[in-house]
Amino acid sequence: MTTTTAPVAAPAATHEAGSPSGLWSWLTTVDHKRIGVLYGVTAFIFFLIGGIEATLMRIQLAKPENTFVSPDVFNQLFTMHGTTMIFLAIMPLSASFFNFLVPLMIGARDVAFPRLNAFSYWVYLFGALFINASFFLGGAPNTGWFGYSNLTSSQFSPGHGVDFWAVGLQILGIASLAAGFNFIITIVNMRAPGMKLMRMPVFVWMTLVTSFLIILAFPVITVALVFLLFDRLTGTNFFQPAMGADPVLWQHLFWLFGHPEVYILILPAMGIVSEVLPTFSRKPLFGYPVVVYSGIFIGFMGWGVWSHHMFAVGLGPIADSFFALSTMLIAIPTGVKIFNWIATMWGGRVELKTAMLFAVGFISMFIMGGLSGFMHASPPADLQQTDTYFVVAHIHYVLFGGSMMGIFAGLYYWFPKMTGRMLDERLGKAHFWLTLIGMNVTFFPMHFVGLLGMPRRVYTYAPNMGFDAMNMMSTIGVFGIILALLFFIANVLKSRASGKPAGNDPWGGSTLEWAISSPPPPHNFGTIPTVHSLDPLWAKDGAEITRTAGQVRGPIHMPPGSIWPLVAALGMTMLMSGMVFGWYVGIPGLVIMLTGLYSWSFEPCD
């Protein structure tokens, strides 16, 4: 892709420095950096919405027999909190990093399929809006984010809440699948010359593993949701015990997807800290191949542990033993990674910038979440802990202490690259410490509350059971997290306007994205670098790469924008929402979708 081998480049289609602005340019954008920003901003808004849902629940649970929200609203809140945080916040926040960083890190000008990439984002946006519209159209889903059958049947869940949930997840699944395919091909096929697989940054590796998990796990939940929708809309018997069906099938299909999904949520964060730690320890990652292989091993093993979510079902001693052992086994590669991260810091020149603080916070909080997870790998222990607040504590240590801390580490690390301006370190440190304290005050007591027997997903509890004070503590902790987020938002708004200019490489990073300007030009690299090592910018020829990466030698051909991905995404969302709204939305949706797809297919793209 160097200019010498690009005779196809037409001067007319060449982008000059700087990018067009205005609403239309955002609606038609196929630039992976802009799509990354769209993903990030949208997902952060949904993160705040999910946070508001959590706050309302914590206020309700602050004291026993509270009446702040009704039981029905409480059910909707915990269902939408889980669904929002997993599918609308953490996954797309990870996708935002995939989008912005993967092409930069592998030395590409864009992803392999830029318009498919735009399509992913628009489907995600419309799906997210659709699922949240349920709040205003007769009530949100109220059966938990895992939607266990046969609570979700028409008999026990009349109304449209579950339909919104099932159709919404189908729509979001399409967005995830499209992005998954795109990043696999991008990583396999778009690397700069010399960037062998074992020279790729760990973040890129984790993106690759995550993408494979996505394309293999989402079809399973798609099928499960198809069954559920058929049961609800046409009266089939997939989960009807009276007809001989076994509702446990739902649990198997759901967790066959759900456990890989857990790794879809955590592996990107692991990739992020694997980039942040070496930079702020001034030392290459310790045992790079081992970290990579551990990630791949987790990806494989993630398929053999799903029934540990189902020990309470009573699968029998053989199945229980098998899944207990495989679950204990999968802790090993995770532990290996943790030792590698600690060994990376060992003996390094550690600089405790905010990004580094979040990365270290990630390691410590993730260890705690991992240990509590390991505890319920044992079926007898799990039977005590299942469906109690102990599990709630575990999931929040790995998803908030783990994934979200990792994402914040990434935001502080790459914000300068994304915007050209530094985030404020003082506000950042306040954000970090408040987050760390807030989350521990919120979630640590839940371990004890759970072991004392407080069930999760119940809207209130009787007084004097021994957990009044600890519930109040959890609620107070939430306001610590809210305060922390206010610091973060203030930091972003302030730094966006008047932060210190970042320059190309404010941290002295080792990966290719630091060789070019911040924010990068639309074509990323003027000259595609040739890579000779892991950590290219720290190698002998690093200075040479930095010097030449920005130089444009001749015309660069970039794909033009297109509105059709948006049209196709809108049509597809309408078509599928027809299952809830009726044919008069579905049929026009089909027409719009086909128009979009065919126009997209026949649109000249050179």
Added chain:
Amino acid sequence: MTDHEHGEHATSEHAHPGAKAYVGIAVILTVITAFEVAIFYIPQMHPVLVPSLLTLSALKFTLVVMFYMHLKFDHRLFSWLFVMPMILAAAVILALMKLFGVF
């Protein structure tokens, strides 16, 4: 990126079998299908019905994938992209059947 360019055409336009070979494979596929249906109708075959039918359909499957979808002649990576998920899918089917006590 010239060092990466080689093989672009060599792999995608590899010498595929010609029309004659394709028709030959179609004949084999038809014969196998006829055989399958025959096994279904011959009572003497019923003790070995399941293993023989599974073997024959796996054979058909393989023939189509190798020759009509060109995996035999194409780059190994394509085989990996397809075969690994297929093994996973087969494992999922077997695991679920085991968990539900089908066998």
Added chain:
Amino acid sequence: MAVAAHAVPHAAHPPTSTGLNSRKMLFWAFLGSECMFFGSLIATYLVYRGRDQVGPHPHEIFSIPFTSFSAFVLLMSSLTMVLALAAIQRGDQKKGSLWLAATALLGMTFVGGQCYEFTEFFYKGLHLQTNLFGSTFFVLTGFHGTHVTVGVIWLWTLFTLAVRGKIPKEKALDVEIAGLYWHFVDIVWIAIFTLVYLIQ
């Protein structure tokens, strides 16, 4: 998705890290994903087989001769598909379009056969709601039929292009990818025919 994968930037054979075409790789990954989709559907059918208290049961209504013929039709459509690709790769768009039309017609015959079969079963008392067999059978084979239908639309689209001389040799990949999809649909039916129809 099928049509979406149909045209993407970098069409002019850009050099890639592996030397392989990105669109073709995307499509193989898509088929891998589809394996999990049909795998889950088939698993459900097999797990629920034999649990029904009320009929009709599979052996009461399946017509093996009829379905064998359908399976044969779909197998033959794979042959015509691969011949269409061979013709297009030779640069013979006239023959190519004929084979594409033949493939699409065979596909339509298969879908027509399925419609007939579904109607037949319906009148014999097997509805989506009758029992687990009805639910799992119709949804599994219905999704397969939907895939065939999408393939037929795709093939007619290619046919229209080939007739107007718009699929020269250099664009043979467009047909090759459609072919991959079509053969995949065929091998799914090979699996369904054995696992659902013959092993009752």
